[in-house]
Amino acid sequence: MPSPYSTQRSELCCHDSFRVGCFSCKQDDIGEACAELEIEIAMTNEYLCALPPSISQAPTEEERQKLEKEEGKVKARHDSLLDCLSSFRKMMDKVAGDVRDICAKTEPHMLAGAFEKDAAARELEMDDEFRKMFGRDPPKSIAADPELEREIESSASTFKGLDLTNIPATPDVLLGSPAGLELMLRAGKNPMLAMGPNPGPAVMSYGRALAMFGPPESHTESTPKTEREYRERDTLNPPTVAILSEEEQLALFTEDKCLNYTEMLVSEYSRRVKAKKNVIKAEITDSYDKEESSTGGWPDVEGHDWAGLTNWIHRCMERDDKFFEVTLPSWKKQREDQSATMIERLSKWNLSDAVAAGFDDGSSRYGNPRKYWPYSKSLGEMEAEKALKHE
Structure with a gap:
């Protein structure tokens, strides 16, 4: 008695995962790909339908041309997807024919065994082809066969790897982690270079680049190609122009200069940059305090980037002859004393004494918790008792 045809793997081969050589697994795999393409x-079709009204209502000619260009790209993508779906459906028809052949000559209760037997025979054929090509038995995986892995690595290829030294990058993002920057410098790492084994500037992940800048477009003369160019295009405040060379910038962070104070200096610089931005915003509405806008004797800050930080430290050195010998050590000691005082006072603080003195942490607004949990035992104790009963 022949078995009915089905597209469900659970009704045919019953394999838990994809089985090499199994027509039922292959049919299921192609069907999933077709569904994703559809x-x-x-x-894509919905997006195409929404574009013409946007093009006709574009506020400027430049915006209209941009939308028309986008429409052309989406149409090309739509046609490509249709071609791909057509190819998959042809494959699906062929595999479905093979599945029907097995179903037509197999009893329903023997169907899973028939598909497994056919898959095993097909896998043996592929193994024989491997032996003819490589002269040895096939491995269970490429990772299990170092010889095959070496052959693949040594095969002719036009791609020889990226030259990381040609990828421009800046260490501006390191200002967001003062403690991490100090640890990096103490470990002897150059913030201008990548952290990996290959020397070269740091490489931004492809996913993060897409999220920030969108998919790649055709390159033109004006297309930004570096982080600095992107900053100049997307912000009203362009990156700071460095007054020191790269070697002079790195020379600031040596043991006898700023290395031991990196976290403190970067944190202070970031705070001052943020305060300056707030003052500029307040000036627009005439609501700023002139006393707050004062730099307090410190040099003025620039952008929140590596060049701005090193420029500021350099100006501090020019203004204060004893910046490294006296100012930084005394400033660090002052901060450590303040932290110690705060820790000491917090350690002496007692909740019961504070409540007696009128302190309320907000718990008075919630009432007695036993009103909602009327048990003398905690949830953990009750779970432990349940576990003991099942042992």
Whole structure:
């Protein structure tokens, strides 16, 4: 008695995962790919339908041309997806025919065994092809066969790897982690270079680059190609122009200069940059305090970037002859004393005494918790008792 045809793997081969050589698994895999393509085609088609009204209502000619260019790209993508779906459906028809052949000559209760037997025979054929090509038995995986891995690595390829030294990057992002920057410098790492084994500037992850800048477009003369160019395009405040060379910047963070005070200096610089931005915003509305806008004898700050930080430290040195010998050590001691005083006072603080003196942490607004949990035992004790009963 022949078995009915089905597209469900659970009704045919019953394999838990993809089985090499199994027509039922292959049919299921291709069907899943077709379903994903159909969803993407529907989304692309919906986007295409929404573009013409946007083009006709574009506020400027430049915006209209940009939308028309986008429409051309989406149409090309839509056509490509349709071609891909057509190819997958042809594959699906062929595999479905193979599945029907097995179903037509197999009893329903023997169907899983028939698909496994056919898959095993097909896998043996592939193993024989491997032996003819490489002269040895096939490995369970590429990782299990170092010889095959070496052959693949040594095979002719036009791609020889990236030259990381040609990828421009800046260490501006390091200002967001003062403690991490100090640890990095103490470990002898150059903030201008990548952290990996290959020398070269740091490389931004592809996913993060897409999230920040969108998909790649055709390159033109004006297309930003570096982090600095992107900053200049996307902000009203361009990056700071460095007054020191790269070697002079790194020379500031040696043991006898700023290395031991990196976290303190970066934190202070970041705080001053933020305060300056707030003052500029307040000036627009005439609501700023002139006393707050004062730099307090310190040099003025620039952008929140590496060049701005090193420029500021350099100006501090020019203004204060004993900046490294006296000012920084005394400033650090003052901060440590303040932290010690705060820790000492917090350690002496007692909740019961504070409550007796009128302190309220907000718990008085919630009432007695036993009103909602009317048990003498905690939840953990009750769970432990349940576990003992099941042992």
